[in-house]
Amino acid sequence: MKKDIHPKYHKIKVEMTDGSQFETKSTWGKEGDILKLEIDPKSHSAWTGGKQKILDKGRVSKFNKKFQNFRSDKK
Numbered sequence: 001m002k003k004d005i006h007p008k009y010h011k012i013k014v015e016m017t018d019g020s021q022f023e024t025k026s027t028w029g030k031e032g033d034i035l036k037l038e039i040d041p042k043s044h045s046a047w048t049g050g051k052q053k054i055l056d057k058g059r060v061s062k063f064n065k066k067f068q069n070f071r072s073d074k075k
Contacts (some may be wrong), residue, residue, distance in 0.1 A: 007027040010030070010031040011023055012025075012034070013033070013034045014034075014035045015035065017038070017043045
């Protein structure tokens with residue numbers, strides 16, 4: 001194996017959006033740096049189960065309009 005090709009791990013602090021911090025090891029930054037998160041599990045709707053707004057920009061309505069004459073009345 002080649003020598004000195006692996007990244008150097010060091011301790012950093014991670015700051016969540018609510019201001020709380022925790023310490024971890026990472027290759028990011030330098031020893032003692034603070035990584036401030038813009039999105040984290042406490043605030044993002046993907047983790048909190050909050051309501052998400054879905055925009056299709058009219059794609060579904062354009063599809064339905066384009067193929068409205070191809071609908072079958074048979075079931």
